[in-house]
Amino acid sequence: MFPLGISHYLIGGLIIGLGVGFIYLTTGLHATQSSFFDTTLSYFSNKPYFKKKEYLDSRVWRIILAIGLIVGASLYTILFTKGTMYVTSVQLWRLALGGFLVGVGTRLSKGCTSGHGISGVASLSSTSIFAVITFISVGILTAIIFQALGILP
Amino acid sequence: MNLKYFFVFLGGILFGFGLAFSGMTKQEIVLSFLRLDDLGLLFVLGGAAVLTMLAINFAPKLLKKPITGGTYTKRSRILNSKIIVGAAIFGVGWGISGQCPGSAIASIGIGNIPILVGIVFMFLGAYFQGTILSRVENRSK
Numbered sequence: 202m203f204p205l206g207i208s209h210y211l212i213g214g215l216i217i218g219l220g221v222g223f224i225y226l227t228t229g230l231h232a233t234q235s236s237f238f239d240t241t242l243s244y245f246s247n248k249p250y251f252k253k254k255e256y257l258d259s260r261v262w263r264i265i266l267a268i269g270l271i272v273g274a275s276l277y278t279i280l281f282t283k284g285t286m287y288v289t290s291v292q293l294w295r296l297a298l299g300g301f302l303v304g305v306g307t308r309l310s311k312g313c314t315s316g317h318g319i320s321g322v323a324s325l326s327s328t329s330i331f332a333v334i335t336f337i338s339v340g341i342l343t344a345i346i347f348q349a350l351g352i353l354p
Numbered sequence: 355m356n357l358k359y360f361f362v363f364l365g366g367i368l369f370g371f372g373l374a375f376s377g378m379t380k381q382e383i384v385l386s387f388l389r390l391d392d393l394g395l396l397f398v399l400g401g402a403a404v405l406t407m408l409a410i411n412f413a414p415k416l417l418k419k420p421i422t423g424g425t426y427t428k429r430s431r432i433l434n435s436k437i438i439v440g441a442a443i444f445g446v447g448w449g450i451s452g453q454c455p456g457s458a459i460a461s462i463g464i465g466n467i468p469i470l471v472g473i474v475f476m477f478l479g480a481y482f483q484g485t486i487l488s489r490v491e492n493r494s495k
Contacts, residue, residue, distance in 0.1 A: 202392070203392060203394055204391070204392055205377075205392060205394060206394075207394055207397050209375060210376050210377070210395065210398050211397040211400075212375060212376070213372045213374075213375035213376020213377070213378070213401070214376055214398035214399065214400060214402045215372070215401040215405055216369075216371055216372030216375060216376075217368070217369050217372035217376070217398065217401070217402040218401055218403065218406050218409075219368050219372070219405055220365040220367070220368030220369035220370075220372060221365065221369060221402065221405070221409070222406050222408065222410075223361070223364065223365040224362055224365035224366075225409045225410060225413055225426075226409050226416070226417065226420070227361040227365075227420060227421045227422065228358050228361050228421070228422045228424075229413075229420035229426050230358075232362070232365055232369060233429075234454075234459065235480075238476055238480035239480055239484060242477065242481055242484065246481070246484070248484060248485050250485065250488050251484055262358060262362045265359050265362050265363050265366065266362050266363075266365075266366040267366070267459050268363070269363045269366015269369065270366050270367075270370035270373065270456065270459045271459060271462050271463040272363075272463065273366065273370025273371035273372070273374065274373060274379055274460040274461065274463025274464050275370075275463040276370075276371055277370075277463070277464065278374065278463065278464045278465065286465025286466070287379070287380060287461075287464045288465065288467060288468060289380065289382065289452075289468055289469065290382065291381045291385070291451060293468060293471050295450050295451045296468060296471045296475070297475045298451070299446075299447040299448070299450035299453055299475075300447065300451060300453060300471065300473065300474070300475030300476045300478075300479065301476070301479040301482075302446050302447025302450065302479060303447035303448060303453060303454060303455065303458075303475075303476050304478060304479020304481075305447075305480070305487070306443030306444030306479075307444050307455060307476075308480045308483040309437075309440030309443060310437050310438075310439075310441040310444055311431055311436075311437060311440070312431065312437075312441075313444065313454050313455045314399070314448075314454040314455070314456065314457070315454075315455070315456045316429070318399050318402075319399065319402045319406050320406060321429055321431070322399075322403045323403045323404075323406035323407035323410055323429075324407075324410060324428040324430060326428070326430050326431060327433065328431040328432065329431065331433060331437070331438060332437055332438065332440075335438050335441035335442050335445060336442070336445035337445070338445065339441070339442045339444075339445025339446055340388045340446075341388050341389075341390065342445075342449065343388070343445060343446050343448070343449025343450060344385055344388030344389050344449040344450075344452075345388075346449075347449065347450060354382050
């Protein structure tokens with residue numbers, strides 16, 4: 202069940218919660234991720250869907266949050282892996298196809314692993330709890346089917 | 355510098371550090387959870403949700419209102435079929451690739467260049483949803 206142990210998972214999760222909690226405490230904002238795609242698209246598209254007031258009002262801080270994420274992960278690489286980079290062995294076609302479905306699905310669902318999974322669950326939103334159960338179940342089913350088809354890693 | 359942006363940036367650094375520390379920025383580790391080989395991801399989500407829940411419940415008692423102004427609101431979404439269909443589509447994409455939005459963005463920071471392809475396609479998917487899908491939906495109303 203836990204071949205790599207649980208401590209780094211739990212500590213990492215608590216650090217994530219510290220970051221989300223800090224942003225909430227100081228600014229009242231829910232630091233969720235998938236809205237970043239829609240709000241950033243508002244810079245490039247004139248479609249009314251992307252020009253909603255809530256998107257225009259949040260697009261700057263969402264970009265800053267994304268840059269923070271990259272800086273934080275870089276700090277980890279510098280401090281803990283002596284700068285050793287990691288490159289995934291998941292095939293590009295899977296990153297592309299999976300990425301497209303992640304983009305469609307999270308925006309249709311109005312949340313992702315952080316929006317529904319962290320902020321939604323922490324708000325005890327029943328909608329988010331149903332969403333989390335759905336994407337985890339479907340994710341498991343999909344990954345197991347791919348593995349059975351011999352598509353690895 | 356705007357104080358709100360400063361706080362968001364600091365919190366984002368913690369968020370990204372935690373994602374990398376927990377291994378969630380590595381798609382192989384997320385896939386090993388989805389294949390039920392290593393259930394550690396549940397501790398990441400659980401640990402993050404518990405601390406966020408504490409913040410959501412105690413922030414209004416601690417400060418009354420956020421330092422940068424506004425009010426404290428809980429996150430709520432009204433349940434409808436789009437939320438569940440969307441979550442299922444997301445689940446398929448997650449199961450195919452081991453990527454989700456936050457972990458993919460943070461993964462750039464650990465040098466994972468191929469993830470840029472995934473992120474570009476996440477933008478394309480969001481664009482498709484915001485243009486084609488939302489238009490079909492308006493027409494059917």
